Amino acid sequence: MAIYPSNLLGINNLIEGFDTENPIAIYGPPKTGKSLLVLEQTYYLMAKTGKNAIIVDTEGGVNRFIDKWHDVFSKKYNIDKRPIVVMARTIEKVMYIQGLGVALNIHPPTIDPKTGKVKSAGKVDLMLTGSFPSSLEKMIKDNDVGILVYDSMTQPLRSQFPSGQQNFPAKADATGLWLMKMFYFVDMYNVIVMAVHHHSLNPTNPFATPTTSGGETIAYNFKIVLYLEKFISKKVGNCRKLHIVRFFDQPEWAKKVLMEIDDNGFRDIEQSRIEELMGDKKVGTPTSKVM
Numbered sequence: 001m002a003i004y005p006s007n008l009l010g011i012n013n014l015i016e017g018f019d020t021e022n023p024i025a026i027y028g029p030p031k032t033g034k035s036l037l038v039l040e041q042t043y044y045l046m047a048k049t050g051k052n053a054i055i056v057d058t059e060g061g062v063n064r065f066i067d068k069w070h071d072v073f074s075k076k077y078n079i080d081k082r083p084i085v086v087m088a089r090t091i092e093k094v095m096y097i098q099g100l101g102v103a104l105n106i107h108p109p110t111i112d113p114k115t116g117k118v119k120s121a122g123k124v125d126l127m128l129t130g131s132f133p134s135s136l137e138k139m140i141k142d143n144d145v146g147i148l149v150y151d152s153m154t155q156p157l158r159s160q161f162p163s164g165q166q167n168f169p170a171k172a173d174a175t176g177l178w179l180m181k182m183f184y185f186v187d188m189y190n191v192i193v194m195a196v197h198h199h200s201l202n203p204t205n206p207f208a209t210p211t212t213s214g215g216e217t218i219a220y221n222f223k224i225v226l227y228l229e230k231f232i233s234k235k236v237g238n239c240r241k242l243h244i245v246r247f248f249d250q251p252e253w254a255k256k257v258l259m260e261i262d263d264n265g266f267r268d269i270e271q272s273r274i275e276e277l278m279g280d281k282k283v284g285t286p287t288s289k290v291m
Contacts (some may be wrong), residue, residue: 004192007044007077009268010257014244015224018045020146023182023193027212028228033240034196035065035151035259037177037228040265042083042147043073045192053083054139056097058155060089072264084143085147086136091126091156094163098181099134102174103127104160108112124161126170128177140189148191153178153218179221195222209253223248238262239269 005017014018018024018041026034037287042053055062057275070082088094095102109122139145153175160169197218199210210227212218225246231239243253258269 002190004045004048006041007042008259008266010242011041013257014226014242014255015247018192018194020190021186022223023186023195024224025195025197025212025218025222025227026228027199027224028198028210032228032230033266034228035062036069036261037266038151038194038196039065039069039083040073041194042149043077043079045147046081046083047077047079049146049192049231050135052081052143053147053149053241054086054145055083055149055151056088056094056136056138057085058089058094058150058152060087067280069265076264083147083149084139084145086139086212089156091160094156095174095177095181097134097136098178099137100131100177100181101129102177103129104170123173124167124170126173134181137185140185140191145189146191148182148185148193150182150193150195152196152198158198164166175218179218183221199227219290222246239272240266 001019001021003017003019005012011017015024018066026038028034039055042055045051046053055066057063066082066085073173074080074082086097088097092102092104103126105125105127107123107125109118111118140148157171157174161167161174182193186193196213199212212225223246225244227243227245229243231241240259241256242259242260243256244250245252247254259266260269261267
């Protein structure tokens with residue numbers, strides 16, 4: 001296993017860097033900078049490892065997002081190439097590029113003809129129809145890919161499996177197949193994997209701890225999980241707080257760091273400013289530098 005420290009010392013303080021054995025899940029509220037953080041780390045890792053990167057775009061817009069930031073990150077990390085983008089907006093396409101054929105069977109709700117009321121809720125079933133050579137695997141081999149990003153894992157699952165309890169088994173099956181192929185790529189090709197997820201909140205309890213949208217299947221299979229949120233401060237215009245939710249033997253939510261977004265992407269905040277922003281409460285600082 002190889003470990004590659006991040007250029008952001010805050011990330012190294014939380015998880016020591018990125019390794020070729022354990023995929024990283026990053027989740028949080030909308031518009032907090034999850035995609036930006038992952039994209040910048042992708043450019044940095046391409047420069048650091050000399051490898052290429054693939055981003056599986058499940059939401060649309062990644063190519064335009066790269067267009068916006070390419071000049072900044074190519075200059076910042078002295079690298080000309082850009083990530084390869086593969087579009088896969090449906091669960092069928094996500095599975096197809098990974099070498100699995102699936103079919104969704106949609107059962108409409110049953111309506112009582114006399115009362116017009118719903119007798120039973122509709123449901124979605126997932127059927128595995130076959131396996132075949134993976135186009136994504138071929139791209140990994142042919143392009144010397146060392147970084148694989150899914151942005152995001154949430155969208156295809158959320159859009160095609162409504163949240164009703166009757167759909168939980170099919171959604172869990174789809175998530176399990178996806179994770180199976182993801183770990184296969186890790187084991188076979190030593191790729192660094194980053195997966196973006198949306199967050200989920202309990203509407204009845206605004207103070208509940210946010211979880212990954214996708215349930216326990218995702219939370220259980222990722223050994224490294226980070227949570228990114230906005231940190232509101234009058235002294236810093238675009239501040240973010242990054243929490244360590246899960247990291248091997250460390251307690252959940254044990255550490256957090258502050259970072260800032262500017263025109264050059266993410267950057268660390270000096271300890272003196274962190275103490276000022278947090279009211280002299282330390283949130284964790286790097287102890288070593290990245291060479």
